[in-house]
Amino acid sequence: MGNGTSIGRVRGLGSAHSGAGTWLNERLTGVASMIVSLYLLFSLLMLPSYNYLTVHAWISHPVPATASILFVFVNFWHARAGMLVVIEDYIHEHGSKFALVTLLNFTAFAGAAFGILSIVRLALGGA
Numbered sequence: 001m002g003n004g005t006s007i008g009r010v011r012g013l014g015s016a017h018s019g020a021g022t023w024l025n026e027r028l029t030g031v032a033s034m035i036v037s038l039y040l041l042f043s044l045l046m047l048p049s050y051n052y053l054t055v056h057a058w059i060s061h062p063v064p065a066t067a068s069i070l071f072v073f074v075n076f077w078h079a080r081a082g083m084l085v086v087i088e089d090y091i092h093e094h095g096s097k098f099a100l101v102t103l104l105n106f107t108a109f110a111g112a113a114f115g116i117l118s119i120v121r122l123a124l125g126g127a
Helices: 006-010 019-045 052-059 062-090 094-123
Strands: none
Touching (some): 019 062
């Protein structure tokens, strides 16, 4: 590999060329989260009251229901991406890393599925 010099020891150990995609993914989901959050915030603030019937009638419309589903999806995706970076950076044992990434993926999927199912159920007239 090298002749024992500093440059020889690190040659070939450069960038893995995967960080830019992760960085861009985190920024795009962050911006998407901000946009959807602001829409939902202002939309909810414009409601005349915050009782169950008013909010149920509001979320029964297609645009607020879709925005709420996007809010849940984007925020779980963004949280998963951030936690994945933390796990990859600070957990060094392969078995522990695999277990934590699996648990993270399951938790993110289950949380997003539960949130989306709840919104769909409310939007379609369920209790």
